Amino acid sequence: MEAGALFTLRDQARAERFQKLLLAWAPDRPVKIVHVCGTHEITIAQHGLRSLLPENVEVLEGPGCPVCVTSTQDFDCALQLAERGAILCTFGDMTRVPGTRMTLEEARAEGADVRVVLSAADAVEVARRNPQKPVVFFAVGFETTAPGTAAVLLDHPPDNFYVLVSHKLIPPALEALLSTPPVEISAFLAPGHVSTVIGAGAYRGIAARFHVPIVVAGFEPLDILFAIALVLRQLKEGRAEVENAYPRSVTEAGNLRAQALLREVFAVGPALWRGIGEIPGSGLYLREEFAKHDAKREFGVEGRVGEEKPPGCRCSDVLMARAVPTDCPFYGHACTPLTPIGPCMVGAEGACNIWYRYGGRPRL
Numbered sequence: 305m306e307a308g309a310l311f312t313l314r315d316q317a318r319a320e321r322f323q324k325l326l327l328a329w330a331p332d333r334p335v336k337i338v339h340v341c342g343t344h345e346i347t348i349a350q351h352g353l354r355s356l357l358p359e360n361v362e363v364l365e366g367p368g369c370p371v372c373v374t375s376t377q378d379f380d381c382a383l384q385l386a387e388r389g390a391i392l393c394t395f396g397d398m399t400r401v402p403g404t405r406m407t408l409e410e411a412r413a414e415g416a417d418v419r420v421v422l423s424a425a426d427a428v429e430v431a432r433r434n435p436q437k438p439v440v441f442f443a444v445g446f447e448t449t450a451p452g453t454a455a456v457l458l459d460h461p462p463d464n465f466y467v468l469v470s471h472k473l474i475p476p477a478l479e480a481l482l483s484t485p486p487v488e489i490s491a492f493l494a495p496g497h498v499s500t501v502i503g504a505g506a507y508r509g510i511a512a513r514f515h516v517p518i519v520v521a522g523f524e525p526l527d528i529l530f531a532i533a534l535v536l537r538q539l540k541e542g543r544a545e546v547e548n549a550y551p552r553s554v555t556e557a558g559n560l561r562a563q564a565l566l567r568e569v570f571a572v573g574p575a576l577w578r579g580i581g582e583i584p585g586s587g588l589y590l591r592e593e594f595a596k597h598d599a600k601r602e603f604g605v606e607g608r609v610g611e612e613k614p615p616g617c618r619c620s621d622v623l624m625a626r627a628v629p630t631d632c633p634f635y636g637h638a639c640t641p642l643t644p645i646g647p648c649m650v651g652a653e654g655a656c657n658i659w660y661r662y663g664g665r666p667r668l
């Protein structure tokens with residue numbers, strides 16, 4: 305991208321032209337467009353994009369925050385590993401999400417060695433510097449972060465390096481949202497970074513099977529307005545296709561090297577999504593060849609499914625795109641980023657956290 309090109313993606317005159325397009329293609333019925341990406345929500349909220357949409361068009365975040373959808377079962381396993389003396393490495397937000405007994409941050413206050421890392425490679429470095437201790441990387445995230453975990457496992461990490469795998473896949477989550485009644489979703493914006501890895505073609509079966517438009521969207525304000533315009537045009541014309549509104553990063557086939565890494569290291573199986581339940585074919589599991597680095601297997605930890613959310617918390621509805629954060633009675637009062645009640649207020653990509661940071665319902 306040329307220097308200054310970024311600003312063409314934030315150009316007010318272009319945004320106003322897009323708004324005219326959106327109004328021209330405005331549907332004559334209520335339309336709910338769901339995206340599954342915290343970065344999309346940040347752009348939408350930060351730039352007040354909802355204020356440019358036609359009245360009857362809603363855009364909601366679904367299960368797009370990897371921290372929010374990590375099951376209590378996996379947090380329980382992480383806690384057990386830390387309590388048994390492992391150095392537990394994970395991303396920052398993960399330390400503040402409640403498991404069945406306490407958060408990892410609370411476990412650290414009680415003496416567990418819980419460290420924040422920025423990548424799987426950082427956790428390997430911790431393992432190299434602490435050869436006398438087991439080091440566990442609590443690996444979460446979608447198709448974007450999973451190749452990083454795969455790469456370090458293929459790069460001969462030290463024997464004291466283990467992974468607690470909680471990676472999840474996005475297309476099965478879209479199918480789950482479309483298969484769980486009541487279904488009120490008119491279309492999806494597909495996440496630009498996940499799609500860069502898996503390719504726009506990965507959604508074609510879903511669009512055809514469920515007759516739902518899916519448009520791959522980038523992260524700049526005009527990227528998102530463009531993608532929404534394409535959705536509205538499809539709905540107006542009665543089409544349900546996959547369109548790629550982010551061609552400067554996403555191809556039809558995606559990143560074949562990253563896909564090969566994922567296949568080499570992981571097998572696919574069912575996974576438990578917090579607030580949603582088990583989704584078939586949505587989880588990644590280490591293949592037999594990497595069993596000696598599998599933390600669950602090596603240490604025999606088994607989490608139990610705990611309370612997904614405290615009574616009254618509407619995280620499940622937020623993650624299923626059936627409610628917006630301000631529909632929750634706790635939002636902004638009892639539940640804030642400093643006093644989070646549910647996971648959607650903890651993760652920086654969680655809808656409640658984003659809405660709180662950008663001033664409540666961001667329809668300006």
Ligand code: SF4
Pocket residue numbers: 616617618619622629632633634635636639640644645646647648649650656
């Ligand atoms: S505001 Fe808090 S309690 Fe309510 S849905 Fe969001 S995270 Fe859950």
